[in-house]
Amino acid sequence: MLGLNIQLLVAGLSVGSIYALVALGLVMTYKASDVLNFAQGEILTAGAYIALLFSVTLKFPYYQSFFLTIILISGLGILLERVAFRPLIMAPPFTIIIATLAVGQMIKNLIRLIWQSDVHRLSPPFRMAIWKWQDIRVNTQAVWVIACALIITGILAVFFRSSWLGKAMRSVSQNQQGARLMGISVERVFSLTWAISAALGAAAGILIAPLIGVYPDMGLVLVKAFVASIIGGFTSLAGAVVGGLVVGLIETFSGAYISSTFKEFVAFILLIVLLMFRPYGLFGAKQARRV
């Protein structure tokens, strides 16, 4: 019994970590530039495919592929920001939703053109797929996902708290005018924000690929990441992480104890319930409009 629960815990935390990473990327760009990036799922997919390119086609070792992919996709994030999203900065939510969705579609189409729609395999970094201890079997990749997510989140937290760049990002997201007056280049901060956000998406893609395969529709985890962001209120990075883990755990445990059908529903029902009763999430702040 304990064995099952520990397995579920690990599985839940690992899928939750993926949601958390994607949600972190979403919340970051939202806080900085009010853009909710519906293409984040496709950035995740792009990350997985580029990693595929490096490790399978070019036969680079795992860690090199990981690193190079992150760099490349960060560049993609900066490119997208410059070309597609900066012109839309003052646009209403509707426009931004459609624009980001369109960009996502385009990325997915490009991926399909190059790699077709088959499912590819990305190997995990460990030789042993399962750890066994007494009667507990744990998927090593799942543990690796949790570990990486922890490390990444930790690095980000430290970065925001203490580095100059991190503080600059925080001030830009709070008050653009003020930040500009203090000599901070808002444009550079935007680029950096989008780079990091894309990197987070790419990391999520690389980490989840060994578990579910690499295929063009991978990005559909985005909806779950939305749920995670809303739990966190869209304005809290810590909330996004907590939200992601919560969704992952609820999904996994309800899948085992209630039914697999319920597991599919639960995230969306959670979303609707949250939107109805606490649209600003459990951590977020209400924003009123003054007339």
Place this chain on the structure above:
Amino acid sequence: MVLREAFDSKIGLLAIVVILLTLPWLLGSFYLYTLSLILVNVIIATGLNLLTGNAGQVSLCSSTFMAIGAYSAMVLNLKFGLTYWLALPLAGLIAAALGFGLGVPALRLRGYYLALATLAFLEIIQIVIQEASTLTGGVRGLLAPRPTFAGFKLNDQSFYYFILVITFLMIYIARNLLNSPLGRAFNAIRNSEAAAQALGISLAQVKVIAFTISAFYAGLAGGLYAPLVGFVDPVEFGLWTSIFHLTMIIVGGLGSLMGSVVGAVVITGLPEWLRGLKEYRDLASGAILLCFLIFMPTGIAGMWGRFHRPLDHISKETEVNGTRS
């Protein structure tokens, strides 16, 4: 625009009607099929534009209401033996009821939150369709035969005429609504919720009505789409189809009835214009969408409307009184 002026003039309208009535005899079956598809999309675009373009409510689940209409019509017809001619309007009403059901919780939501709620609704219905496979055929879908009238199965031409009549009816209703207090209320709540309320307009009522009407249009269209295509495939009613619908109204012109029609014609025909580039379809439509969003946010109809706006007498007036602010 020639089309709009034509619409306004009775003769022009008559000419369009005559053309549309005689086309089946001139077109081969493939083009007739495309034309029928365009008409179905006109209905969806019109309903969606009322909700999003006029009332300003973001919705990502137009394909869901279309699915509800398609499945309802076919299930009522095939599994419950109801004649298609009753099943169709009922399907629209079922979709409308679900639109109402979505509208109520969506009342307090705006912008991103509303979009996400509609997305969640889309996903939930997708799962329901998959799970209720005894009714819906699950992932395998449903066969959707053409309806029969007086013992005869409708062929492509007769079904086309039927769709044509329904399309005209739905456009007529939309035009009347837009020129009525309700239509003005739609535009009011989109422009300024505060001012709309100060004029006695109930945000709640108007939003729910907008969702309900839009869902009815999409549901009806779905009920027409199923026998047209001959098959109900759940894969066709996902997020990408909703984006397709939104593309129609963005390119055509948000908030404009003419825009709905133009957008449906242009975008439905797009796979045709791009026949050789089928693999690049999403890339192309995504690029078109982005271009319109950035450079032509008022769509084709909006651009044309600009040429008709009276600008002269403003500048004279303000020069006299000096009220430039």
Place this chain on the structure above:
Amino acid sequence: MSFFAVEQVSLQFGGLLALRKVSLSIPNEGEIHGLIGPNGAGKTSFINTITGIYRCTEGRIVFRGKDLVGLTPHQIAARGIGRTFQNVEIFADQTVLINVLTSLHLHLGHGAWGSALGLPRARKAERQARNEAMSLLEMFGLEKYCDVRAGDLPFGILKRVELARALGTRPHLLLLDEPTSGMSELEAEETITLLRRLVQEKKIALLVVEHNMRVIMNLAEKLTVLNYGEKIAEGTPDQVQSNPEVISAYLGEEHANA
């Protein structure tokens, strides 16, 4: 019983007390009451509280015998209270005519079903509505703008459009938030004359928030002065003008701005 009475109303935003026990009454219809005070005194918040955008944390608001606290803004509007906004909340992508037409639904509204089907009764009601909208525009000299897109017009003209629109709901009480801002001297004069005529002919009561002292001293019969969310003076224009507290409140503002 008073026509309109606000009794001891307070409004709190989190830790900030925007209004503290403010009372104001307009005993009869057809009276003009002014509301003045330095920037940030809470005048617009007061208006927003009356119209139901904010809910007061204590106090009563009674209009023609009915309690308004807790009602939604559209319900309050339907009871006969109209308002204009400080930063015109015009329907920017609609024509001026449609802006005014939108307000007529309360009294000339025709059922949605009739409209949708294009029934003759609905069409007749629509024609009537258009006529009434045009006469409202004519009243304010705006008929030449009827087909102009509202968003293309200058601020001063939009102030008048908002006034015409607010009248469409046939209000008994009109709350005007800086009705002459953005207008030239001439336009402001014309607007004031028009407002006085409206009050006389239709017995509409006015509660006017104004920064332009010349305008409000001429227009209002009675003034209430707010400062930091509290009422500091009330009386006729002459009384208020010579009130030392009022003078120091405004002088304080001048010092701050200097």
